[in-house]
Every structure is written in C-alpha cells, then in structure tokens.
Amino acid sequence: MKQLLLSAALILAAAVASHAETYAIDPVHSFFLFKVGHFGIGNVYGRFDDVSGKVVFDAANPASDIFDVEVKTGSVDTHNDARDKHLRSPDFFNAQQFPTATFATKSVQAVDAKNFQVTGDFTLNGVTKSLTVPVTFIGTGKGPQGEARIGGEARFTIQRSDYGIKTFLPAITDDVELTIAIEGILQP
C-alpha cells in the first residue's frame, strides 16, 4: 500500500515536472535560521543573512535531486551587534577561518510527493558530518517577474559540540535547531 501511494505520488509529480530542473537559491526569499536554548530560561534565535546555493529537482527521479545550501558565517544576525561579533569569533562560527557553512547533498530518498529524506554533508567550523534531514517540498509557481520558482523547507537539529563549538556549554544548549527555508529561481 505504501509503495502504491509512493508510486502514485511520483507519477503525479512527474506530470508537473518530468525532467531535472536547476534552480538558484533566491537570497531575498531564503532563510537559514537557528534556535538555541539560553540558560534553560528561553530561546535565542538568529539567522544568516547571506544564503546561496542550488536546487536540482526532478519529480520523476527524486534520487537525482540536489539541495545544496551555503551560508556566509560572517553574516550571522541575532539583532545584537556585540553578540554577533562574538558569534563570528573563534568561540563559535570562527567566520574568518571558516567563512562558509554548507550542506551538500549525497543522496535523496522520496517519502512521498512532498517529503524527502536528504542525506548530505553538513560542514560547519571546518568539521563535516553526514546528516539526513527531512525536506518538505512546498510548491512551485511564478514569481512577480514571471520567473518559475520552487520552494521547500528543512528543519533539523544538530549538536554544536560535534562541530567543535563548545563555548558556554551547557548554559547555551548543545542542541541547535536549524531551519532552512529556500526559494529557488529556475535557471535557463
């Protein structure tokens, strides 16, 4: 039954897009957000303002899909200049030594027409770990200039200590929730 549903979803998706299309991530409508616990009292939210990357989407062959995202770690923004400066330092993102954090797709498994399990290499602070993250396909459509767009979102949690970021543990939680919300613009 599960296989039947999956097949049906894939056939439906194939009707929408029957070949691989490459989209460039639109930095204006894409977001890389993080949430971290603060002293067990509350949560601090931040984002990276400089997001780029590409999406290759083939509804008929999800295994060949690609979701590659890159952020400039120096673009971290938590609405507080002093904290942002500290976050750019070697205590956290080490932005001058490791100017980017990346997610590079290795394989994609379709759960259904809208949901995928994407396995890839996540690199932060010079450390690369393989992660499998759930990616939800949101939709396709035309933008204000008539350009074709695609949108999706991933939410997952990492342990920052795995990436050598141990400052203020455990007052600032080891678990960091990441949200990557992207819109891509179809490339000719």
Added chain:
Amino acid sequence: MLQTKVIAAMNPLLSTALPGVAAPVLFILLAALGLRRWGGGRAGFVLAGCMAAAFFFGSVALAGWPPLPPVTTTQWIGLLALAAGVLAFPAAAFPPVGRWLFRTAVIAAFLWTAARPKFAAAWTPGQGVLSLAAATVLVTGLWGLLQRRSRSVGPLRFVFPLGAGMALGALLFFQEGSLLLAQWAALAALITGAAWLGLAVAAGKPVPMEAPLGVVFPVYGVIAVNALWYTDLPVSWALALWAGLALPVVIGLRGKKL
C-alpha cells in the same frame, strides 16, 4: 559607570575560567617555590616544562581535548605550549646568535599554524608573508628584549608588569573578541605570574628565565595573533595590546636588580 562595565566584563570571564585556571596556577606556584631551592639551569628547564604542561592541561580543562590533528587554529595552542616546553631544551644548546635564529624559527613556525587559513582564504602570498614576518619580528623582538633584561633585573621587576600586560590582552580579547582566547591569555598570564611569584618569594639559588620565557612568548604570541587575525579586534585595541606587552620591556629597561 566604567567600574560597573569592567566588573560586568570580568564576572563571566572569571566564573568560566576559574575552575580550569586554579589548579594549573597552584601547581606552578608550588613548582616555582620548590625549584628556587634547587636553582640553576636545570631548574629553569623543569619550570618551563611545568609551565607548558600547566597551560596544556588548563586549556584542556577550559575547552576540552583538542582533536588530532587540530581543525581550528585555536585548537593548536595547547599542543604548541607542549612543543614550546620541549623546545626549551635544544634552544639552550645554541650560541647567542643561534638562539636568536632558533627563537625566530620557533615563533615563525608557531605563528604559521595561526596564519594558514589566512593564506588559504584571505591573503595574497605577499600580504601573508609580510603579515607573518611582521608578527614574527614583533613577538621575537619582545621576547629577546625581555630575555636580555631578565639576566640583569630580578624577577619581581617582571611579575606584575608582564602579568599586567598579558592580563590586559585577556581583557581586550574578552571585550572585543573571543572568550576562549581571553581565557587562555588569562591562563598564560596567571601561570607566568605564579612562576615569577614563586621564584620571587622563595629563598634559594637563582633560576635562569630563558627556558620559562621560551614557553611564555611563543604561547602568548600565538594567542595574540589568533585574536588579531580571527576576531573583530579593532586596530586601536590591537595596538594597545602590543603596548601592554611592551610594558614589561620598558619597565625592565628602567629597572634595577631586586
């Protein structure tokens, strides 16, 4: 107002750093007290080794074991301290000119570990060579000047100004850069201060400072260039940092043997 700001800045620094700092500092104080009774060149080498080990284990207590090989330049610092402790032995075998060359080579090699990411991503080869050379000359020069004065000026001349200069660096790193580097600068400053204090208060034979300074300057030099190259430390603060380090040299040049 200023007092409140300074206290606010010191509190997290001290509360985070104290557990990892107290044991190494006490160890060095006791080691210096004991070695002063022994005296002589061997006591200097043992003290240098103890200081290197104290810094390494203090850094591990503050930030955890570094991965091998280290990934970030800051993860090298504890390992470089151990290397500096070992290198203090062959340094003594060189004649005076050879020691200068040896010191320069050690500092250049240590600073190279901090410079590699800059060479890879930020600097042109020319900029990189110039920056590395300038930092090497600065650290080696300060080391050499203080080294010369340490032979004619007693340890009490250095304990407060040297510790104060390094502690100033720790505060600057904390205020404008990185808590991690601030903690390590504070650790280096306190270990240095404990060594000199132990030597100053105990009665006994003189302990040459060459080997201990051979640990202090490479380690503090690497911490300082990491702060200068990888944090948002403004140029004005960077100049103040080097002025702080130059303080013991200036005081040493004016000082008399105590």
